[in-house]
Structure formats: structure tokens, C-alpha cells
Amino acid sequence: MGSMIISLEHYLLLSSILFFIGLYGVIVRKNLLMLFFATEIMLNAVNVGLVAISNYYGDLTGQMFAFFIIAIAASEVAIGLGLLVIWFKRHNTVDLDSLQSMKG
Amino acid sequence: MFETIAFYTFAFLIISSFLVVVTSKNALYSMSALASGMIFISGLFFLLNADFLGVVQLIVYTGAVIALYAFAMIFFDTAKNVIEVNSKKMIFLLTSISAILVVFIMTAPINSDAIQALYPIHQGVGNTQDVGMVLFTKYLVPFELAAVMLLVAMIGGILMAGKKMDMLSDIEETK
Amino acid sequence: MSFNINEFIDTKTLLYVALFSPLVSSLFAGIYGASPKKINVGVISSLLIFLSFLASVGLFLHLYFGGSVVNVMMMDWISAGDLKVPFGFVADHVSVTMMLVVTLVSTVVHFYSIGYMEKDKGFNRFFSYLSAFVFSMMFLVMSDNFLGLFIGWEGVGLCSWLLIGFWYEKESATWAANEAFIMNRIADLGMLIGIFMIYWTMGTLQYDEVFAKISSVPVDVVTMIAIFLFIGAMGKSAQFPLHTWLADAMEGPTPVSALIHAATMVTAGVYLVIRANEIFSLVPEVGFFIASLGAFVALFAATMALVNRDIKRVIAYSTLSQLGYMFVAGGLGAYWIALFHLVTHAFFKALLFLGAGNVMHAMEDELNIMKMGGLRKVMLGTAILMLIASVALSGIYPFAGFFSKDKILEVAFDTQHYILWGTLWLTAGLTAFYSFRVVMLVFFGSSRYKDFGIHPHEAHGFMLWAMTPLAVLAIVAGLFEHQFVEFVTKILPAYSFSEQIHETIGQLVIVTTSIAVTGIVIAVFSNMFREGLFSNAFRGNFFYKLLDNQYYIPKIYDEVFSKPYRELSELFWKSIDLKIVDATVDGIGKCLLSTGENTREMQSGNLSLMLRWMTIGLTILLLSAIGYTYADSILTLLQQGVAH
Numbered sequence: 001m002g003s004m005i006i007s008l009e010h011y012l013l014l015s016s017i018l019f020f021i022g023l024y025g026v027i028v029r030k031n032l033l034m035l036f037f038a039t040e041i042m043l044n045a046v047n048v049g050l051v052a053i054s055n056y057y058g059d060l061t062g063q064m065f066a067f068f069i070i071a072i073a074a075s076e077v078a079i080g081l082g083l084l085v086i087w088f089k090r091h092n093t094v095d096l097d098s099l100q101s102m103k104g
Numbered sequence: 105m106f107e108t109i110a111f112y113t114f115a116f117l118i119i120s121s122f123l124v125v126v127t128s129k130n131a132l133y134s135m136s137a138l139a140s141g142m143i144f145i146s147g148l149f150f151l152l153n154a155d156f157l158g159v160v161q162l163i164v165y166t167g168a169v170i171a172l173y174a175f176a177m178i179f180f181d182t183a184k185n186v187i188e189v190n191s192k193k194m195i196f197l198l199t200s201i202s203a204i205l206v207v208f209i210m211t212a213p214i215n216s217d218a219i220q221a222l223y224p225i226h227q228g229v230g231n232t233q234d235v236g237m238v239l240f241t242k243y244l245v246p247f248e249l250a251a252v253m254l255l256v257a258m259i260g261g262i263l264m265a266g267k268k269m270d271m272l273s274d275i276e277e278t279k
Numbered sequence: 280m281s282f283n284i285n286e287f288i289d290t291k292t293l294l295y296v297a298l299f300s301p302l303v304s305s306l307f308a309g310i311y312g313a314s315p316k317k318i319n320v321g322v323i324s325s326l327l328i329f330l331s332f333l334a335s336v337g338l339f340l341h342l343y344f345g346g347s348v349v350n351v352m353m354m355d356w357i358s359a360g361d362l363k364v365p366f367g368f369v370a371d372h373v374s375v376t377m378m379l380v381v382t383l384v385s386t387v388v389h390f391y392s393i394g395y396m397e398k399d400k401g402f403n404r405f406f407s408y409l410s411a412f413v414f415s416m417m418f419l420v421m422s423d424n425f426l427g428l429f430i431g432w433e434g435v436g437l438c439s440w441l442l443i444g445f446w447y448e449k450e451s452a453t454w455a456a457n458e459a460f461i462m463n464r465i466a467d468l469g470m471l472i473g474i475f476m477i478y479w480t481m482g483t484l485q486y487d488e489v490f491a492k493i494s495s496v497p498v499d500v501v502t503m504i505a506i507f508l509f510i511g512a513m514g515k516s517a518q519f520p521l522h523t524w525l526a527d528a529m530e531g532p533t534p535v536s537a538l539i540h541a542a543t544m545v546t547a548g549v550y551l552v553i554r555a556n557e558i559f560s561l562v563p564e565v566g567f568f569i570a571s572l573g574a575f576v577a578l579f580a581a582t583m584a585l586v587n588r589d590i591k592r593v594i595a596y597s598t599l600s601q602l603g604y605m606f607v608a609g610g611l612g613a614y615w616i617a618l619f620h621l622v623t624h625a626f627f628k629a630l631l632f633l634g635a636g637n638v639m640h641a642m643e644d645e646l647n648i649m650k651m652g653g654l655r656k657v658m659l660g661t662a663i664l665m666l667i668a669s670v671a672l673s674g675i676y677p678f679a680g681f682f683s684k685d686k687i688l689e690v691a692f693d694t695q696h697y698i699l700w701g702t703l704w705l706t707a708g709l710t711a712f713y714s715f716r717v718v719m720l721v722f723f724g725s726s727r728y729k730d731f732g733i734h735p736h737e738a739h740g741f742m743l744w745a746m747t748p749l750a751v752l753a754i755v756a757g758l759f760e761h762q763f764v765e766f767v768t769k770i771l772p773a774y775s776f777s778e779q780i781h782e783t784i785g786q787l788v789i790v791t792t793s794i795a796v797t798g799i800v801i802a803v804f805s806n807m808f809r810e811g812l813f814s815n816a817f818r819g820n821f822f823y824k825l826l827d828n829q830y831y832i833p834k835i836y837d838e839v840f841s842k843p844y845r846e847l848s849e850l851f852w853k854s855i856d857l858k859i860v861d862a863t864v865d866g867i868g869k870c871l872l873s874t875g876e877n878t879r880e881m882q883s884g885n886l887s888l889m890l891r892w893m894t895i896g897l898t899i900l901l902l903s904a905i906g907y908t909y910a911d912s913i914l915t916l917l918q919q920g921v922a923h
Binding site (some may be wrong): 019 | 160205266
Binding site (some may be wrong): 023026030048097099100 | 289839883885886887890891
């Protein structure tokens with residue numbers, strides 16, 4: 001059952017599917033909290049791809065990148081949530097459209 | 105065989121939980137689904153022989169990030185649903201473009217012959233040791249920078265979340 | 280007697296003073312242009328012009344007592360490739376004569392205007408324009424090259440436009456100003472072509488270099504140059520068929536008419552012919568044409584003056600007629616006689632206009648001479664001055680007009696152009712008639728103005744005094760004929776009369792004088808016994824109507840040029856401008872506007888919209904990256920295929 005062996009393509013395909021799920025969330029949702037969730041999904045999707053490449057080519061660089069991405073994601077969450085809390089305290093909403101102050 | 109079954113199982117679980125995340129109307133459901141998705145991704149990492157990263161994934165995401173979300177949600181009125189108004193056309197357009205892109209990526213040839221490992225994985229050495237070697241030699245400066253960044257983010261998060269709102273409104277009024 | 284002006288002052292300084300003090304005057308008055316009337320502006324302005332006159336006198340004395348011609352190269356103006364045109368000025372015998380006339384009449388008119396314009400809102404503005412005109416005219420006559428002359432030429436045209444349209448609230452004034460300006464533009468094009476041809480053939484525009492080279496130029500080219508230059512002169516000197524603007528230019532204030540449309544600017548055309556005499560004397564055919572046209576205009580304008588009832592228009596037609604005389608002299612090669620008539624004419628015609636200005640003022644801007652009459656009882660000073668001017672214009676010995684006009688007739692007779700002579704002779708009679716018709720209708724007879732409830736009054740004393748120098752010169756200028764000839768023929772070709780003429784000259788003088796006297800007598804008697812002899816007896820007559828309507832030429836111009844042009848303009852406006860030009864411009868604007876309208880929402884600050892656009896951008900980038908990759912591999916495949 002050689003065809004059943006999981007190749008790099010499988011992982012990359014999974015990675016891109018996950019990325020588009022995250023992208024879909026970013027585009028469609030109007031809830032700011034959901035936006036954060038979707039961003040996390042996209043970051044994780046990239047991580048999957050990086051780690052898969054690292055494994056299939058025997059190179060640690062991919063894992064290093066994933067590692068730093070996780071660090072960035074953590075700080076993003078900390079700062080982003082802080083801002084979100086302030087926003088909610090002020091406007092009592094987490095609706096994305098409430099951020100708009102220009103008429104356009 | 106085991107690897108194949110494990111991959112498909114995890115892939116299915118991750119995709120479905122993330123789909124729940126982006127489609128659920130309830131933020132609490134979304135958050136729970138996100139946490140489970142993260143855990144399943146760490147399973148993928150173990151499958152890919154990245155033990156250290158799998159553990160970090162578990163600790164940082166499921167432990168720290170999701171906990172942070174959970175605490176943040178205490179501040180919000182989660183019962184109050186945000187009205188989602190979207191044009192079907194737009195979503196259809198974007199999803200179809202995404203689908204086309206996925207197909208392209210899938211069919212794209214991988215030119216892997218020329219790639220040479222910069223920091224090769226050593227056989228017979230534990231993944232954690234390997235990562236540690238590279239991280240503290242080749243990536244020392246970025247690592248320290250990341251540490252400082254996390255510190256700054258932590259302080260920033262605390263300050264912002266703890267800010268008194270009457271003080272802010274004072275600033276608003278003076279403007 | 281020996282006299283050297285250099286002992287007192289450098290001649291170059293004098294030249295600069297003469298040229299630039301009118302400019303200073305204009306700028307000074309211009310500063311106060313928008314402010315209410317300040318009598319000092321007028322006085323200082325006039326004094327500055329007087330200073331220019333004194334400087335001109337200084338230069339004249341310098342030249343008269345054997346000084347050399349003053350040449351000044353102020354600075355380089357145009358220096359492009361082979362074309363080098365400097366701001367160069369020359370004070371030779373001809374230009375000094377012109378400078379004297381211009382500054383003298385200007386000074387008189389400036390002082391006169393202080394009184395004439397005293398109640399006008401635009402008092403300061405008027406002096407600014409008037410001085411600017413003097414500067415342009417000085418530039419015109421003093422330039423030592425054709426391009427400088429052209430600058431002055433355009434400058435006086437501009438000032439003329441400003442001054443005719445001085446009362447711009449009046450529709451007729453702005454119309455007349457535009458008419459004058461446009462007619463002059465048409466003629467200036469001819470002049471410009473002439474200047475281009477001079478540069479084309481001789482590679483220089485300096486007078487002396489051009490005149491040195493002109494004899495080596497093919498005669499047909501010289502003919503073309505002469506014709507084109509004369510077209511310019513025709514416009515500025517209002518010769519047929521470009522004459523209609525001059526009569527309409529009388530819409531301007533009367534001092535303007537005196538200075539610009541009688542004494543100075545309109546003689547610029549004559550000055551051009553005199554200045555470029557070395558070109559014109561090479562082509563006698565063109566000269567004959569000029570003379571014929573001049574004679575025709577002399578008669579043509581004089582007939583129109585016979586019946587006109589507008590005091591200023593009569594004088595304007597008389598100016599046209601006298602300009603015709605000058606061109607006859609210029610065309611027949613008697614350049615100094617043309618210049619002589621130009622000088623004397625400037626004196627008595629300016630005097631006549633200023634007198635008319637007094638009458639107008641007295642009559643509360645009434646111009647119709649039929650409504651005047653008997654004015655000598657209230658304004659004796661003006662009556663005497665105008666009488667002097669009219670006698671001078673009629674050419675009665677020993678007044679100035681006699682000497683210059685008679686010389687022109689003698690030249691025509693001497694060169695055996697008997698038809699020209701006959702025309703001019705007849706014109707002399709008509710001139711005398713219409714001059715005295717005006718004098719009689721205005722100053723003598725019954726006081727018809729009383730029927731119209733007008734209370735005339737004499738002008739200010741200083742205005743009359745300002746006119747006195749002109750009156751004196753109108754009387755005595757002719758007596759200096761000998762000195763004048765000696766002075767100007769140092770650079771102008773002397774005209775030598777043939778032997779036979781000396782025998783007949785006495786008879787000619789008698790014949791000419793007699794017709795002038797006849798004209799005067801008819802005018803006096805017809806108006807003495809039956810007021811308005813012509814007006815009553817001939818009013819229905821065909822010729823009277825023809826003359827009264829100025830030979831229907833303004834109407835013909837209107838029908839032939841103005842109306843088709845207007846129709847053409849409307850056509851272009853509606854079909855081309857609105858539908859093509861405007862539509863294109865509007866289209867560009869609308870395109871930008873709609874782009875802005877449509878993309879405005881992108882910049883609304885709405886985060887979800889921005890995210891969507893970001894996604895679209897990301898997609899495009901990814902697609903192009905993929906496309907690039909595929910293109911590369913396809914290219915590789917193709918190259919492999921070619922290699923096999």
C-alpha cells in the first residue's frame with residue numbers, strides 16, 4: 001500500500017486548507033474575537049507546513065520558524081486582547097464595523 | 105500504516121474543529137473548538153518528529169493563549185451576538201478563488217532536488233537536544249529578542265487591560 | 280554760435296532720462312491707481328513728463344550744434360544662436376525730432392488733463408496709462424532696431440486700448456477699444472512678417488546694418504518687405520481699409536484723442552516709413568502705391584468730415600486726411616517733408632482736440648455741433664485757440680500748416696503726379712471748409728445750446744495756458760522750415776526740386792491758397808446766413824447719406840467679416856467646443872470623479888472591508904507568482920524542444 005504513504009504534499013495540502021479556513025474566518029466574521037481566532041488558525045496552518053518541510057528535508061530551520069511564529073502569536077494575543085478589552089470598555093461592542101470612524 | 109491512519113484522523117479532526125471555529129455564532133463554542141484544534145495540531149507535530157514543538161504547541165497555545173482568551177472573554181458580553189451581514193456573492197467569490205488557489209498549490213511541482221539542509225537533523229539525537237543546540241547557537245539573538253518581545257507584550261497587555269476607563273474618558277474630553 | 284551740452288551733462292544720461300522718466304511716472308501713478316483722486320499724482324506725473332521733454336531738448340541742442348548721434352546699448356535682450364537683439368537706443372536727428380514732438384505734446388496734454396479729468400474717478404489710473412503711453416512711444420522712436428520698434432509699437436497699441444476703453448463702464452467705449460486693438464493686430468501681423476523677412480534675408484535687425492545690406496538684396500524681396508512693413512503702418516496710421524477704428528476711438532477721453540489719436544501714435548506709421556526710407560526708396564512702385572493710397576485717404580476722409588455732426592469725429596477724419604498727406608510725401612520720397620508735416624500737424628491737431636475737449640466740457644459732454652453755436656461769447660479763449668488751429672489746418676499763410684501742406688502739393692506737382700496733386704488740392708479746399716464749418720457751428724451763430732438747457736462755462740485758466748505753447752507753435756513752426764530741413768537732412772535724404780518747379784511755385788501757392796480761402800469763405804457764409812447749409816438742403820441726397828454713413832464701410836465690415844465670423848464661432852462653439860473639447864475635458868474629470876466615488880469605500884477605515892481588499896491583493900500576488908513559475912517551466916520546455 002505504497003500509495004497510502006503520507007508524503008509532503010499531503011501535509012502541504014492540509015496546511016493550505018487550514019490556511020483558507022482561517023482566511024475565510026478573517027473575511028466573513030464581524031466579531032473581533034472571531035477575527036483573532038481566525039488569525040490563530042492561519043498561523044497554525046503555516047506552522048504545520050513549516051514543520052512538515054522540516055521533517056521531510058531533515059532540516060531544523062522549519063521548526064525554528066514555527067517556534068518564532070508561536071512566540072509572535074503569543075505576544076500578538078496579549079497585546080491584541082488588551083486593545084480589544086479597552087475597545088469593549090469604551091464602546092460596549094466587539095463588532096468590527098464599529099471601528100469605523102470615517103464616513104467613506 | 106499507523107502514520108497514515110493517524111494523519112487522516114488528525115487532519116479530519118483539525119479541519120472540522122477549525123470549521124466550527126469560523127462558523128459558530130457562539131464565541132464560547134468557537135473558543136473550545138479552537139483549543140481542541142490546537143491540541144490536534146500538536147498531534148501532527150509529534151507525527152512529524154517535532155516533539156519539542158509539539159510540547160510547546162500544547163503549553164503555549166492550549167495552555168497560555170486559550171487561557172488568555174478565556175480570561176479576556178470574562179470582560180465581554182458573549183451573549184450579545186455581533187450581527188453578521190455578508191453578501192453571498194462576495195463570499196462565493198472569495199471561496200472560489202481560494203479553491204482555485206488550493207488546486208494550484210496541490211498540482212504545483214515541488215522542486216526539491218536543489219534544497220540542502222542548513223541545519224540538518226541528527227539521527228540518534230533527541231529532537232529537543234537538536235532544537236536546543238540550534239536555537240542557542242545560530243538563533244540566539246532572535247531568541248533573546250523574542251523573549252524581550254514577549255515581556256513587552258505581557259506588560260502592554262496588563263497595562264491596557266487594567267486601565268481605568270474614567271481616566272480614558274478624561275483624555276477624550278480634553279480633546 | 281558754439282554750444283556743447285556735454286559740458287553740462289552726459290548725453291547718455293539725458294537719453295536715459297528722456298526714455299525712463301515717463302516709465303517712472305507711469306509706475307508712480309500706477310501705485311495710486313486704485314486709490315481715490317490725488318491731485319499730486321497728476322502734478323508729479325506731468326512734471327516727470329516735462330523732465331523727459333527737457334532731456335529731449337537737451338539732446339536736440341546737442342545734435343543741433345553739431346554733436347554726434349547718441350547710441351546707447353543698455354543690455355543684451357535676446358541672444359539665441361545667431362539672433363542677437365540688444366536693448367539699444369539711438370538719438371539721431373529723426374528720433375530726436377519725434378522725441379521733441381512726443382514729449383512736448385505729452386507734457387501739454389498731461390497738464391491739461393489735470394483739469395480735464397478733475398472730476399473723474401479714475402484720475403490716477405488715467406495718468407498711469409497716459410505716462411505708460413509716452414514711455415512706449417519713446418521706446419518706439421528711440422529704438423535702434425526693428426524689434427525694439429515693434430515692442431514700442433505694441434506698447435502704444437496696448438496703451439491706446441487701455442485709454443480708448445478708459446470708461447469701461449460704457450459699452451461703446453469697450454467696443455471701440457477692442458475694435459482698435461483687433462484692427463491693429465491684423466496690421467501688426469503684416470509688420471511682424473516684414474520684420475521676419477528682414478531677419479531672414481539679412482540676419483540682423485539693427486537699422487544701420489539692415490540699411491547697409493539692403494541694396495544687395497533682390498528687389499522682389501525688398502518689395503515684399505516694404506509691402507509688409509507698410510501694412511503695419513496702415514494699421515497704426517488708420518489708412519484705408521483699416522481706418523474705421525480711428526473715428527470710433529473718439530470714445531476715449533479727449534486728451535487721449537489729442538495725444539494718441541492725433542499727434543503721436545497714429546503718426547507711428549509715417550515714422551516707420553521715414554525711418555525705413557532706405558528700404559522704401561529702393562522700391563518706387565511701392566512708394567507710388569503708398570502715395571496713391573495716401574491721396575485717396577486724404578480725400579475720402581475729408582468728404583466724411585464734411586457732413587459729420589460729432590465734433591470729435593470731424594477732427595478724427597481730419598486726422599485721417601492729414602495722415603494721407605504725410606503718406607503722399609513719404610511715398611513720393613520726400614521723407615523730410617513727411618516728417619515736417621507730421622510735426623506741424625501734431626501741434627495744431629493736438630490743439631484742435633484740446634479745444635474740442637474744452638467745448639465738450641462746457642457743453643456737458645455734448646458732442647453734436649448742431650446743438651452748439653455762439654459759444655465764443657462764453658469761452659473766448661478756447662474760441663481763439665481753436666480758430667488758430669483751424670487756420671493752421673486749412674493751410675493759410677503764415678501758419679504752420681501752410682508750409683508743410685504746400686510742400687507736399689509741390690512735391691506731387693514736381694514729380695508729375697498731377698492726379699495726386701489734383702486730389703490733394705481738392706482736399707485742401709474741403710479741409711478748409713469742414714474746419715470752418717465746425718468753428719462756425721460751434722462758436723458763431725445763434726446760441727442753440729440754450730434750447731437744450733446747457734450752461735456752458737470756460738475751462739480752467741491753467742488748461743488754456745497749457746494749450747498756449749501748442750498755439751504758438753501752430754503759428755510759428757512753419758517759419759523754421761529752413762532750420763528744420765538743415766537739421767533732419769543730416770540723416771534723411773534731401774529732396775531736391777526740379778528746375779521748372781521754381782518758376783511755377785508761386786502760381787501753385789496762389790492756386791492752393793485760393794481754394795483754401797474759398798473753402799473757408801463758403802463755410803463762413805453758408806453758416807452765417809443759413810445755419811447748416813448742407814444739413815437742410817441736402818439731407819435726403821444720396822451723397823449726403825453716403826457720407827453720413829461713412830460710405831457704409833462699417834456696415835460692410837459688419838456684414839462681410841463680423842457676422843460670418845460670429846456664425847462660424849457659434850458653429851465651432853456648439854459643435855466642436857461643446858461636443859468634442861468640453862466633452863473630452865469633462866470626460867477626464869468625470870472618469871476621475873467616478874473612480875474616486877467608487878474606490879472611496881476602500882478608504883472608509885472599515886476593517887472588514889480592508890481585510891477583504893487585502894485578501895484580494897494577496898490572491899492576485901499568489902496567482903501572479905504561480906503564473907510566473909509556470910511561465911518559467913513552459914519556457915524551459917520550449918527551449919528543450921528547440922534544442923532537440
